[in-house]
Amino acid sequence: MTSDEQAIRDLVATWMRATAEEDLPRILSLMADDVVFLTAGREPFGRKEFEAGFKAMQGRASIQGSSEIQEIQASGDIAWCWNKLSVTITPLGGGAPKSRSAHVLSVLRREPAGNWVIARDANLLGEAQ
Numbered sequence: 001m002t003s004d005e006q007a008i009r010d011l012v013a014t015w016m017r018a019t020a021e022e023d024l025p026r027i028l029s030l031m032a033d034d035v036v037f038l039t040a041g042r043e044p045f046g047r048k049e050f051e052a053g054f055k056a057m058q059g060r061a062s063i064q065g066s067s068e069i070q071e072i073q074a075s076g077d078i079a080w081c082w083n084k085l086s087v088t089i090t091p092l093g094g095g096a097p098k099s100r101s102a103h104v105l106s107v108l109r110r111e112p113a114g115n116w117v118i119a120r121d122a123n124l125l126g127e128a129q
Contacts, residue, residue, distance in 0.1 A: 004074040038122040077110040100125040
């Protein structure tokens with residue numbers, strides 16, 4: 001495994017932990033300033049909209065997830081990662097948990113400091129199968 005592949009695996013694991021811990025500053029540190037998210041049924045959105053959506057969920061639901069990385073390819077300062085994402089959102093005020101799963105494709109960019117960040121993310125989460 002290359003050091004780039006390990007760094008990207010670490011980024012994905014950190015994102016999953018930070019989400020479960022509701023650590024928004026940590027999540028934001030893992031994405032590019034010009035990040036674009038592509039999701040089903042919604043127009044593309046960026047960092048500002050991601051942050052607002054995350055804040056709206058804080059304290060209202062717990063989010064637990066897992067990621068099974070299928071493939072990572074890196075070339076220079078660009079990489080992509082394909083994984084199987086599973087997420088369960090449990091309302092804190094009661095109600096049934098909702099599980100979602102899908103394959104996700106992320107494009108990453110190496111920053112001048114040497115760290116990888118998510119630059120583009122195509123996430124088509126739907127009902128878990």
